[in-house]
Amino acid sequence: MDDTFRRGPLLLLSGRANRPLAAEIGERIGKSPDGVTIRDFADGEIFVRIDRNARGRDVFIIQPTSAPAENMMELLLLIDAAKRASAARVTAVLPYFGYGRQDRKDQPRVAIGAKLAANLIVAAGADRVLSIDFHQHQIQGFFDIPVDHLYAAPVLTKYFRDLALDDLVVVAPDVGSAKMARGFAKRLGATFAIIDKRRPSANVAEVLNVVGEVDGKTCLLADDLVDTGGTLANAVYALKDRGAAAVYACATHALLSGKAVERLKESPLEELVVTNTIHVPDERRFSKLRLLSVADLLAKAIEHIHSNESVSQLFEIPTEN
DSSP states (O other): OOHHHHOOOEEEEEOSTTHHHHHHHHHHHTOOOOOEEEEEOTTSOEEEEEOSOOTTOEEEEEOOOOSSTHHHHHHHHHHHHHHHTTOSEEEEEESSOTTTTOOSOOSTTOOOHHHHHHHHHHHHTOSEEEEEOOSSGGGGGGOSSOEEEEOSHHHHHHHHHHHTOSSEEEEESSGGGHHHHHHHHHHHTOEEEEEEEEEEETTEEEEEEEESOOTTOEEEEEEEEESSSHHHHHHHHHHHHTTOSEEEEEEEEEOOOTTHHHHHHHSOOSEEEEESSSOOOGGGOOTTEEEEOOHHHHHHHHHHHHTTOOSTTTSOOOOOO
16 A cells, blocks of 8 residues: 555654754644754764654654754764664755755765765655745755755845835845846845856855946845855945945855855845744844744645645745746
């Protein structure tokens, strides 16, 4: 008999990477994600034990694979524990898929980290992956299992629609984010611009030109993630230098590494709007930062996957003319 008919009740579990988001998802589904014991041995190794009966259950494990690397190892151990506990199906819920920027061999003798991470998740025993805003869409093809790829665009664009900003132009901070920014512009009824930049080294970006009309406009920079904040801060200064009346920014994943908080606090940015795919600790929160929750988005997707309903019909999928 097909496992669709043998699969038991939903079992929600969580690693330690983003427990606040897991708790929110659990509240919406009506399932607690707390049925796991996770601790570190003295030598740094991670111990994982599932404290609930997983036999025949439809298991969903919530764990973004942001830094440190232990988050990835913790996810792999959780998947392995669920498979060895005879779970009927294991879905890795990755609000943020780490190593996604290492998606190609663009110079000699480098690893393709995104493919390796995908291989590890599949080898550990995951039957399905649920994630939000991969850095590149082709990462879905790196997994040899079904992938449900969601978008945070409905959450972010609703926030800015409610703000009702005048003379809005959505700006892509680089060519890679152009498709996402164009989708935002379409939904918000805004015009579109793009920043031409070059990156002389990793995490270093220089603005060369702004293509599009921004003088006197309210600008919204849209990207999939904010890491060190260098690209974003440079873009804000470039837009203000070219006459932008106000500059907002949004991103799905708030890595906020290194001096990102200091850079963004000092910049003439009005507000940075991000989602809680990655846990942002209190020491990295600042007055210009606004956090939106994707708990509803993930909870509905989990429920639809569990009941074998369509996920693509449930969510707004970005399109491009």
